[in-house]
Amino acid sequence: MSTFSAHRRARLIASSAILFIGATSIAACSSSAKDSSTSQGSAASSSGEQTVTVLAYDSFDFPQELLDKFREQTGITVKIQAIGNGGELANQLVLTKDAPLGDAVFGLDNTVSTRIVGQGVIADASITSPNSADNFAGEPGLVPIDRGxxxxxxxxxxxxxxxxxxxxxxxxxxxxxxxxxxxxxxxxxxxxxxxxxxxxxxxxxxxxxxxxxxxxxxxxxxxxxxxxxxxxxxxxxxxxxxxxxxxxxxxxxxxxxxxxxxxxxxxxxxxxxxxRQIEYAGVLTGAKNAEGAKKFIEFLLSDEVQSAISKATYMHPYAGKAPEALEKFGPLAENxxxxxxxxxxxxxxxxxxxxxxxxxx
The missing domain is CATH 3.40.190.10 (Periplasmic binding protein-like II)
Incomplete structure (x- = not known):
């Protein structure tokens, strides 16, 4: 029997962490995250290079070679800021909506995204959805990225x-x-x-x-x-x-x-x-580099990147190819x-x- 991959094991363990945490703990985490990302959230570094900070759950391990490719294509450096599990990520977005910790978010799913509905957290960046049937009701700016x-x-x-x-x-x-x-x-x-x-x-x-x-x-x-x-x-x-x-x-x-x-x-x-679990991405309201964040989310929806995300998380992509073992042994349920x-x-x-x-x- 094969063992769980490090990426998936980490993701599963992270997703099992406490969803509903006390306000004091959230505030402490918010302060810590903000301290570690202050230098990352700006649209341009001291050298004039553009940056985009993407907030994500702890175990999201985006392939560095694809970040390098995005930088080559756009001149934008992407920095992934880990916040916590999916529930903590949603909580942080609400707590810091007036001073967002980054430019975009990845990894909110349809069991926790309800926490940000009506909070003014996500901007409607007019990104074309890969599957309108899986759009998140109430937050048109959340774009479906993968599913499982x-x-x-x-x-x-x-x-x-x-x-x-x-x-x-x-x-x-x-x-x-x-x-x-x-x-x-x-x-x-x-x-x-x-x-x-x-x-x-x-x-x-x-x-x-x-x-x-x-x-x-x-x-x-x-x-x-x-x-x-x-x-x-x-x-x-x-x-x-x-x-x-x-x-x-x-x-x-x-x-x-x-x-x-x-x-x-x-x-x-x-x-x-x-x-059915669906993971979303979106541009944050008040992002310092909203245009760069939009370009990155559109990059996430390209065939090559969709395949890479599927390989890292073992979620099913909307475009590109899933790992052969996932397609054969872990297909999406029909109903x-x-x-x-x-x-x-x-x-x-x-x-x-x-x-x-x-x-x-």
């Missing part, structure tokens, strides 16, 4: 050894024969956890998802604070070789569990449970769950409260 799915994964080897047919649906997960087999994440502290909760809302509605979660609880679902704990401790195919043969993870996971011959993966995906971002914005606090009362007691 959060789904329940299962350990094929475990099910084969126990001569048990893997579940195929949400309903199956609550059946007695799958008792004490699933580990999921707290949606208040994990973006995969949030995506999975939203998938159950899409499936059963705001009035029915709590009853579904009660059935999962009665069937022995384990809840962790983040993805890394589930994978490193509880999941039978994870680092800790735990006792749970299923976990909430990513639709791309089978691409990392392919045998040496490249013919079969030891990880399966329950496609009925998949929630993923979706929830209107405006509904997430209006209801997420109540949905989370109901989930916590139902599952955590």
């Amino acid at each position: 799915d959060v789904c329940v994964n299962y350990d094929k080897t475990w099910f084969k050894e126990h001569q048990l047919t893997p579940p195929a649906s949400f309903e199956d997960l609550a059946k007695p024969e799958y008792k004490n087999m699933l580990v999921a994440m707290n949606p208040a502290s994990s973006t995969p956890g949030m995506a999975f909760m939203l998938a159950t809302i899409a499936k059963y509605g705001p009035d029915g998802y709590a009853n579904y979660w009660k059935s999962l609880k009665d069937n022995g679902v384990k809840i962790t604070e983040g993805w890394s704990q589930a994978f490193n401790v509880d999941y039978s195919a994870g680092e800790g070789k735990g006792s749970f043969p299923m976990m909430v993870s990513y639709g791309s996971s089978p691409a990392y569990a392919v045998n040496d011959a490249g013919t079969e993966s030891s990880t399966g995906v329950i496609t009925d449970t998949c929630f 993923p769950a979706r929830v209107d971002p405006q509904e997430i914005q209006k209801n997420s606090a109540n949905w989370l409260k109901t989930w916590q009362e139902t599952v955590l007691g």
Whole structure:
């Protein structure tokens, strides 16, 4: 079995960090980030060279050769400023909207982007969207860059050894024969956890998802604070070789569990449970180099760069080519769950409260 790439492991762990943090912690982080990026946010350096600062989640590792190519094409130097996980990134954008820390942002997804709606954070830079169907409602300046799915994964080897047919649906997960087999994440502290909760809302509605979660609880679902704990401790195919043969993870996971011959993966995906995750980029309102930021986002949408981003993050591009293993073993779900971002914005606090009362007691 192949191991997770360093890029993807880092991204998964980062996405499992705390989403909802206290105001004091946010302010402290804001101050630190601002101190480290003050010299980067200007449109021109002391030598007169143009720069663009792109705010991103911690594990976004953009290939240096492509940054060099962009500089050759435009004369603009791009500096990537890591802020935190996706939730922290969204929080920072709101806190610093009157004095933005950079010129552009990359990596906001559709589970956290609702936090910036109506805050005046993103400028409408009139960038052509690669897929208007995936535009973010309420923020026309956010452009979709890549996409993937959060789904329940299962350990094929475990099910084969126990001569048990893997579940195929949400309903199956609550059946007695799958008792004490699933580990999921707290949606208040994990973006995969949030995506999975939203998938159950899409499936059963705001009035029915709590009853579904009660059935999962009665069937022995384990809840962790983040993805890394589930994978490193509880999941039978994870680092800790735990006792749970299923976990909430990513639709791309089978691409990392392919045998040496490249013919079969030891990880399966329950496609009925998949929630479509979309990552966006945008020009920040008040950017010191808004035109340069727009050029960089347009650069992100070119075929070559789309392919490179897909290789680094194992998210599916809108243009260019995904890695062969991702296309073969981790394709996008045909009918993923979706929830209107405006509904997430209006209801997420109540949905989370109901989930916590139902599952955590």
